[in-house]
Amino acid sequence: MSEAATRPRIVFAPFGRHTAYLLAGYLRHVLIVTSVLLAIALTIDLWPQFQDVAAKGSGDFGAVWSVVRFSALRTPGLIAPLLPFATFIGVLWTEVAHTQAGERMLVWNSGRSPLQCLSPVLLAGLILGGADFVMDGYMGPASMGIQMVERLGRDGARLDRAKLSDPAWMTAGGGILRAQIQYGPPPVLRNVMFFARDAGGRLTEVDVAPMAVWEEGTDRWTMQNGQYWKAGSKEGVSRTVFAGRATHQSMTPFAEKSVTLAIDPLWFTWHNLQPQYIPVPVLAKLAASERVPDAHGQYETRLHVVLSEAVLPGLMALLASALSMLFMAYRTPAPALVGIMFCGYIAHFGTKACLIMGQNGYMDPVIAGWLVPACLLVVIATVFALIEAQRKGKIAPSAG
Template identity: 40%
Template sequence: MKQAPLPRRVRLAPLGHYTRYVLLAYLRQVVLIVLVLWIIALTIDLWPQMDNITQACHSGTTRCVVRFCLLRTPRLIGPLVPFMTFLGVFVTELMHTRSGERTLFFNSGRSPAQSLMPALLLGLCLGPMDVALDAWLGPASMAVQMKERIGRDGQRLDRARESNLNWIVLRDGLLSTHVVQTGRPVLTQLEFFRFAGPGQLVQVVRAASAEQVGQSNVWHVKTGRKWQSPDGIARLSMSDALTGNAMAPFTDMDLQLSLDPLWLSVIGMEVQYVPFRVLLALSGREAQGYRDAPYRTQLHMIIAEALLPGIMAVLAAALAVTFLAYGARAMIAGAVLFVGYLAHSAIRACALLGESGDVPPILAAWLVPLLAIATVILVLRREKRRR
């Protein structure tokens, strides 16, 4: 007697037809959303400075504008990659729900947790791209803009022009100066107030310029006036300090200033535009004249960005396949979309808090990703208990 054939064992393939089909759908939506938001962001960024750009053109206007758009792209798109990933996954899952494909996927025996492989692969694709945009392409494109003095930011951050006035707190005093980059940082129109203790002013130096001597903390100061009281007993009135009365003139002198020349080369520049090698150096050495919180925060944010698109993709997929699997009610869809926007806003807010020193840099970079992962775990456990 012939025996009935044993039923074929069904196994889920991580890189099977479902994964490839959904991953391609995710990528199509992400590319479409990137194009739409890129056009909107470029319009907002380009419109106020169009005259400035066209006047700086030495070749064809159209070519110059297109080139400038490409130079601005890394800075405009980089911060939005995690949110655009969330939107791409959310829109795709919404379309699958409305077409009935999500029900078909579930009827094949695939649980919500097993439906996350395409989102994970999407994160593996977009994570390195996000890191490249923020760590290398963004600073490199800004370096070109500064060198060619094209656009508002390129002219504002031009290293060859005198910077705005900077007040720098040093270990032993307070420095007011402008900075010009001529191969090496040069201090101009500087005023230095040295203190021997709280409220004990012992030296005031006003000079036209100062240059660093070798790699030391000694700066050669030229053409200025000084006042000095080694014991801090003699008093200098504020009016005398401001007008230069009671201050002896000098032609040149050496002055001890604990300043980091590498930091002076990027002074006044937003951390997003600082070259990655400089960012690594400033975040890993003793801070001299600057706060290292912005640089350490940016470094941790770049590291987190390797995983952030994947985390946002998994968050969108978990929420969609759990709450929008059998119907796309407007209230629930809006709530899922709000969660993604809230995560995006929280990432930006944490970055600002980290740069200001109100939150530790590592916490600023990893708080939102960890909360997103915890949300995914809770949602999947809740769905598993329901089943």
């Protein structure tokens, strides 16, 4: 019988004991790192508003419960941006322990290739990526919605949707609109002034009303109990207010008047709310709408960033594992460890930088959301190519 026939065959076993053992280690260490980061973030977030939050409860037990509940509500929004980096550190921690215990050498001497060792890190990335996407896209906005309804904490009070917005100016339907927004849904406009212009930009009409109601399913709004001025009109004089100054103009009263505002009513409902507090389904609608006066790039950038978070923890986990296999296959030298951690931090910093640049119009939203994941894929593929070249003797092994 030939030697090849008697040699044990090494096959890909995605749900074997080795996978379960390493997966448990990855998740355990990621949980520890996440808990530490959350404790720091919660302390920074809670400390300036601790007294206000505690005052929401009655008695000692009520104050403690209010603080605990507020901390739970803040947790999804604080964890989600940190989870990809926590995943990187947790996986790196596990890989260091794996190398120092001699387990990696034992596994590789059994004939298993590095690519056959990827099942646990892929499963960890799948689990953590799904968790990150749900927390950032759904749980975070939902918890902020509770804070706003209850006016809980600084952000809850600042973003209270039950009160009118400050007067806002915006372009709408070939004119300029000034109004305060009653968010709804459905939204209602208060203290409305609409300045209609012709194709040359000249003022043709001014409509003023205490309230405007959206005509559902259309771009039209019904202004109620107001008055209007039209260029060339000689009708009765009525005193009104333009931009905070009382003036005498020829104004004609009306009971109802319909005007077209080419603004998505959904935008009024979510106006003055940062994109990270908007659920993914609403964010997708706002990003796709062509009738958003401003912040369109912010919505689109945020949407792509949230979508990329479904794969980002997995890519960070793969990066940590690949770099560990390349530079710390048999030993864990301090320079290699520091260098790998620096690579993870650069990737984490890159995601935040791209988000800021995309939301401020310095980068295309699609590029802002997917540049870092694309770069990580290239780096990971390159590292695994180097590992395979080392195993086949084509290049010298690294110092690790």
